[in-house]
Amino acid sequence: MKKSVIYLAVALLSATVYARVIPNIPNTTIRPTITLLPIQAKTHTVTTKIKNNIAITTLETEYYNPNNRVLEGTYLFALPKGASVGTFSLWINGKEMPAELLDAKKAEDLYVSIVRKMIDPALLEFVGRETFKMRIFPFPARGSRKIKLTYQQVLSADNNLVRYEYPLTAVGNGHNDTIQNFSCNIEIEAQNAIKSVFSPTHDIKIKKQGKTASVSFSGNHINTDRDFVLYMSNSNKRVDLSFIPFAKKGKKGHFLMMLSPKTKVDASEINAKDIVYILDTSGSMVGDKMEQAKKALQYCLHQLNGKDNFNIVSFSTEATTYKDKLISASKSNVKQALDYVDEEIFARGGTNLDEALTYAIDMAPKNSSRPYMIILLTDGKPTIGVTNAEQIIKKVQKANLSNLRLFSFGIGDQLNAKLLDRLAEENNGTREYVSAKEDIEIKISNFVDKVSFPVLSDIKIQFPSVDDLRITEVYPRKFPDLFKGSSITLLGRFRGHGDQVIKVSGMIGGENKEFVYEVSFPEENTENSHVPRLWAVRKVGFLLDQIRLHGENDELKKEVIRLAKKFGIVTPYTSYLVVEDEINRVPTTTRPVPRRQREGWFGRGNAGADRAMKSESGKDAVQASQDIKEMKNAKTAYKKLSGKKGNAQKVIRRVDFKTFYLKNGVWCDSETINKDMSQKQRVVYLSDAYFALLKKYPKIGKFLAIGKEIDLLWNDTVFEIRMKK
Known part of the structure; x- marks a missing residue:
């Protein structure tokens, strides 16, 4: 992983600064008394061009010196282990500067010497990597310096994937820091059409077009607790x-x-489908809601393929079918259906969902291998006919349609979320919810675009x-x-x-x-290292959905708690642990945690989360459904822990494949908590044994970097790192 740090050399400075700007402490036994504020990364722009597995990365960072004194420093940029780097160049305020490439041994000696002087382990995660080095002078008091670095790297391909990393962890001042203004833009060009581009570490925007793709993500106060990882595939297989x-x-x-x-998929390779659109036309849909729903349905009709068959079922006090059976999606049939939606569908009456589902299921072709899709759009609970949710679900189950895919769309929150979720979950579909403030047409059209071409x-x-x-x-x-x-x-x-x-x-x-x-x-x-955590998020989401839809099970609950503690995942059953640590173990020099932030899981609190898990309808039920669905379908392994200000990050650190909790001033590896570990070894912080341990296991540097007192499980031994008393 490519790491960038500023190391500032200033005579007689305090060793208390914790940052990627590190004062140079003279070799003296007298501790300096001057305290420096950390240098801040105000803006950071990354521009990368990847062509045929060659990446050229340019990073531009504006650093701000908040101190009332001029500083002299050294800019360090550590390369990933084994990286093949070609040309590189460095600039300060537009002027190209000479830079030196230190081999891994020289870089390690430099990092260790800084750590010994600073009494701060923050640089240990860079041990074992070759490092660029460049002098910076002067760094004006309360002034800025713009640093620009360009380097070229050969990317390796493995299992049909090309991997690219960018070192966000080293741009700021440590695990709990943010970049005030960040942007990243990546342009990709390949020999074959690009199939997939994804990041398991960050939410990104992707645009693909044939052999090219662009990736971007940006924002204010981007967290620097993990590096950015991007995967690309350009295989020409079907x-x-x-x-x-x-x-x-x-x-x-x-x-x-x-x-x-x-x-590029030929028309002959698109699977034909049979599809029924079920639209709630009860009185509660009257007005703009109904008009948006009709436009969304018309968009669905426009997206039908010529080989598809379709029908429409609307329901209020009773259900009505557009045709008695499925009809082909010919141009004339689609045109007539569009007119029908425009002229014949109005909002009035009650909500007879059961009858509408019955009609849709009864018109399914027998012994067909084609996908049979039902898209259900409703804003309310069943009020007419069969209203018991369990009976409605059993009716659908009894039909035993193996090729059924049922997609539920709920509008607002005055509906039975558990019913809609189970209908989708048990019939190979998904659920979506649209708030009263959202555009129904846009939300549904985005979904239809995804499922129109199986x-x-x-x-x-x-x-x-x-x-x-x-x-x-x-x-x-x-x-x-x-x-x-x-x-x-x-x-x-x-x-x-x-x-x-x-x-x-x-x-x-x-x-x-x-x-x-x-x-x-x-x-x-x-x-x-992101893969185990992403797997855990997916499994926890699955287990929570089982508990929410089918009732609490002690075995499932225990497994949720175990995984949540090990991987630092906030759930209804573990949020109180984070809150307890926030209140009792974090120094109270800051303002008290606001009530909204103390509430924990998804902002509802332990009691609120429990209520949401059990609720069938209402705002809490809908939000719980959406939150759990996000976990079940998670594509990134990291989400903000809790609270608008990130207070949970003060007591939880997720580093590589490990999770640490702050317990009585000690960062405890989650694999050591509440476990009787027979193999233990006490090591004094910054002692010869401490650096010998680092030399023996260079990979633990990234874990030692989070603090001075740590319990770390490594190689079947718990190393208890402690300050000398």
Whole structure:
């Protein structure tokens, strides 16, 4: 991971500054008395061009010196281990400056010497990396310096994926710092059409067009607690499989697997579908809500393919079908349906959802291999006919339509969220909710764009099952269809290692096709440290949904708590632990945590979260549904812990594949909490034994960097790092 730091050399400065701007303390036993404020990264702009796996990165940072004195310093930029770097250049305020490349040994000596003088471990995460070095002088009092660095790097490809990293962790002043103004823009050009671009660490905006793609993310106060990771695939296969493993030797591993279709899909390769649109036309939909819903339905009709069949069911006090049976999506039929929606659908009466679902299910073709989709749009609870949610669900179950995909769209929050969620969850669909303030047409049209062109349906995945390798705990549990322009991401676990084959089969253009992929499950690979946490978020989301929709189960609850503690995930069952640490263990030099922030999980508090988990309808129920769905479909491993000001980050640190909790002034590895560890070793902070430990296990530098007192599990031993008393 590429790391950038400013190291400022100033005579007789205090050793109390904690930042990526580190005072140079003279070799003296007398502690300096002058205290410096940390140098601030005010703006940071990253521009990267990636062409045929060659990345040219330019970073421009404006650093501000808030102190009343001129500083002299050294700019350090540490490279990832094993990186192949070509040309590079450095500028200060527009003037190119000479720079030196230190080998890993010289860089390590420099970092260790700074740590010894500063009595601060913050630089230890850079140990083991080659480092650029450049002198900065002068750094004016209460003034700024703009630093620009350009470097070229060869990116490696593995399992059909090209990986790019950018070192956000080193731009600011440590794990709890932010960049005031940040922007990142990446332009990608490949030899083949780009299939997938994704980041497991950050939410990004992506634009793809053939062999090119652009990626961007920006914002104010971007957190610097993790590096930015980007993956790209440009395979020309019909269906591409990308595989990202993580494994610690002797332990169960984790993997991320992504299926992506080719970018250009012929009409013959699009699976024909049968689809019924169910629209709530009860009195509560009257006005602008009804008009938006009608426009959304008309958009759906426009997106039908010529081989599709469709129908419309509207319901209020009673249900009404547009036609007695499914009809083909010919141009004339679609035109007539558009006129029908415009002229014949109005809002009035009660809510007879059961009858509408019955009509939609009864018109499903018998023994058909085509996907049968139901898109349900409603804003209320059933009030006419069968109103019991369990009875409605059982009716749909009784139909036993194996090819059914039911998608629920709820408008507002005065509806039965659990009913809509179960209808979707148990029938191979998804749920979406639109608030009263949102544009219904835009939300539904965005969804329809994704599901209009299925290219692989009824997906089955055959994982290797041999004595040397076992695959378990794959999420999602049911595999959705693969649509044009989208992808499917699976997270799972494996025990064992070796080269194996994964088989993926499904329907394409009415025919069953099978794809075979060779995949390597490593014995050890800790580079992709985001994968275990992302897997845990997915599993916790699945378990919470099971608890919310089917009732609390003690076994499921215990598993949620175990995973949440290990990986630092806020849930209804663990938010109180974070709050307790915030209030009791963080020094009270700042303002008290506002009530809204003390409430914990998704802003509702432990009691509020419990209420939301049990609620069938209302704002809490809808929000709980959306929050849990986000976890189940998570594509990034990191979310803000809790509270608008990030107070939980003061007591929780997520570093690489480990999570640490602040307990009585000690940062405790989550794998050591409440466990009887027989192998323990006490090490005095900054002693010879401390640096010997770092030399023996260079990879632990990133963990030692978070504080002076740590309990760390490494190589089956708990190392208790403590200050000398």
